[in-house]
Amino acid sequence: MSTISRLNDVINSVTNKTVTITAETDLLNEAILDSLDAMVFFMALEETFNIEIPEDDDLQEQGYFKIQVLLDMIEQKELNK
Amino acid sequence: MKICSHFPSKSLSPQEIEGLCGTTVEFQKEKLGFFSRKILGEGENGLSLAQIACEKLFKKENIKSESIELLIYVTQTPEKQIPQNSSQLQFLLNLPYSVAAFDVNLGCSGYVYALSIAKGIMCTENLKNALIVTCDCYSGIINYKNKDTASIFGDAATATFIGDYGAIQFTTFGTDGSNSNKLCIGDDGYLFMDGRSIFNFMMKRIKPSIQACLAKNELELVDIDYFIFHQANKFLLTNLVRTLNLPEYKCLMHMSESANTVSSSIPLVIEEYLGNSTLQGKTVLLSGFGVGLSWATTIIKL
Numbered sequence: 001m002s003t004i005s006r007l008n009d010v011i012n013s014v015t016n017k018t019v020t021i022t023a024e025t026d027l028l029n030e031a032i033l034d035s036l037d038a039m040v041f042f043m044a045l046e047e048t049f050n051i052e053i054p055e056d057d058d059l060q061e062q063g064y065f066k067i068q069v070l071l072d073m074i075e076q077k078e079l080n081k
Numbered sequence: 082m083k084i085c086s087h088f089p090s091k092s093l094s095p096q097e098i099e100g101l102c103g104t105t106v107e108f109q110k111e112k113l114g115f116f117s118r119k120i121l122g123e124g125e126n127g128l129s130l131a132q133i134a135c136e137k138l139f140k141k142e143n144i145k146s147e148s149i150e151l152l153i154y155v156t157q158t159p160e161k162q163i164p165q166n167s168s169q170l171q172f173l174l175n176l177p178y179s180v181a182a183f184d185v186n187l188g189c190s191g192y193v194y195a196l197s198i199a200k201g202i203m204c205t206e207n208l209k210n211a212l213i214v215t216c217d218c219y220s221g222i223i224n225y226k227n228k229d230t231a232s233i234f235g236d237a238a239t240a241t242f243i244g245d246y247g248a249i250q251f252t253t254f255g256t257d258g259s260n261s262n263k264l265c266i267g268d269d270g271y272l273f274m275d276g277r278s279i280f281n282f283m284m285k286r287i288k289p290s291i292q293a294c295l296a297k298n299e300l301e302l303v304d305i306d307y308f309i310f311h312q313a314n315k316f317l318l319t320n321l322v323r324t325l326n327l328p329e330y331k332c333l334m335h336m337s338e339s340a341n342t343v344s345s346s347i348p349l350v351i352e353e354y355l356g357n358s359t360l361q362g363k364t365v366l367l368s369g370f371g372v373g374l375s376w377a378t379t380i381i382k383l
Contacts (some may be wrong), residue, residue: 033129035228036112046355047368055278 003074007067010048014041021067028065038065049074082383083242084352085129085138089234090379091122095232102231109232114315117326118235118340120220128160128191130238131216132173139288144173144210151202151211152182155344157372158218170179172215175253181206188264189216189311189371190254191344192241193379198368199243201230211243217343224271231275233314239348241372249263253294260374269283274355282374283317290371291368294378305331305380306363307354312336314345333359343371355383 014037023046027033033041042064043051052072053064063069094117095106109115120129125158131154137147154167167182176182187194192215199211216238225231243249260278287310293305296303300304308331310318315334322332335353342349347367354360360383370376 034108035276039277040320042277043281043284053109055275055281059277 003065003071006048007045007074010044011027011041014044024063025067025072027067028060032067036065043071049077053075082143082248082351082355082361082381083138083142083244083356084239084348085134085141086237086239086345086349086352087137088119088237088295089121089125089130091120091125091291092190093118093120093235094358098225098232100125101225102228104228104232110251112314112316114160114334114337115232115235118336118338120236121218126160126164127156127158127216127218127236127238128173130218131166131170131214131237131240133199134216134238134240135170135174135212135214138242141372142242145327147177148210149174149176149212150179150208151199152180153199153213154182154196154215155185155187155195156189156216156217156219157186157188157343158216160237163273166216168216169367176212187372187375188217188343189346190213190369190373190377192347193367193369193377194254195216196243196381197377200246200249201208203243203246209244210247213241213243213348214239215235215239215271215344215348215367217345219247219272219343222266222270222343224269224316227271229276230272231273233341234272235342236346237339237349239345239352241348242353248382250380251294251297252377253290255290255376257282257286257374261372262286263374264372279313279371280317280320283321283370284343285322286323286374286376287321287370287378289367290370290376291325291352291366294366294368298380300380302327304364305356306331307360307365307367308368309350309365312339312350313341313371321373345371 165184219234263278368378
């Protein structure tokens with residue numbers, strides 16, 4: 001399963017909705033996640049991909065709601081293994 | 082254990098909250114589970130709420146004020162830094178001069194702590210009657226233009242009479258001061274809350290706290306009839322219950338009209354479900370968590 005498909009599964013599970021994301025999707029601007037779902041999403045993201053998103057980071061400022069940013073981060077993690 | 086509560090006179094509706102900070106009515110109702118909240122009105126303060134809650138309790142349960150030997154007042158929003166609210170309440174309620182009275186400066190874990198403290202003092206000093214008061218009035222420290230906090234909190238007071246400390250079982254505690262800045266009064270004088278950090282804290286700490294408490298009391302999860310968690314909001318509790326893999330019917334909630342009332346949230350649920358006899362004769366696990374960061378879990382047999 002591709003990384004983006006796994007990401008899509010996490011989003012669907014958290015939001016209890018069926019959405020289709022692309023690399024261009026912005027989860028916040030497209031209202032796929034609200035502020036509460038985002039908490040669960042980032043926790044699930046960390047568990048699923050074994051990555052860490054620092055709590056002190058401004059999620060929006062760092063671009064963590066953009067799928068491309070998340071894909072790059074996960075890919076980097078895989079490369080560093 | 083007997084409980085009475087009192088709320089301030091002023092209501093703040095979801096529509097008013099939306100107008101103030103932009104958090105939609107739908108979000109407040111559907112996600113947070115809050116349909117209203119009460120905040121201090123003209124001429125009211127935390128002490129007056131606490132006094133009325135106690136007077137209601139005394140009247141309803143026919144408790145004589147002179148019989149109270151221990152008064153524990155849980156609050157992080159006292160009327161003054163000095164003196165403590167408990168001594169003022171002793172005067173207002175005409176409690177005897179011999180009463181042991183003090184404040185506990187804890188938030189959402191405060192009620193569980195107070196139960197343990199009450200049990201400890203009653204046991205060692207051979208006391209028969211204790212009164213635990215909770216009252217936090219966050220309306221005075223909330224910037225209602227701040228989306229992170231404006232829709233979450235409400236004001237309330239509760240009074241709990243403890244006549245048999247044997248109902249209170251062993252308690253487990255926890256503290257993580259390294260994250261104390263995630264829920265605190267900011268430099269602007271208003272409450273600051275980092276929602277994601279608090280959510281992560283809750284998801285990480287509460288399950289081990291419950292497991293430790295069960296082990297300390299030599300009980301299993303199935304021995305617990307009901308669970309009452311600090312009523313942070315519906316979203317957080319739903320996720321916590323899911324993580325703990327608990328049956329939803331065992332997790333009691335009662336916050337739709339009061340919102341998150343900090344130290345009063347757990348006794349408000351107990352009052353509600355004692356009132357309709359749900360909790361009579363039951364074994365109930367209580368877990369409070371929040372400001373500090375601080376958490377505590379105990380078991381009571383009602």
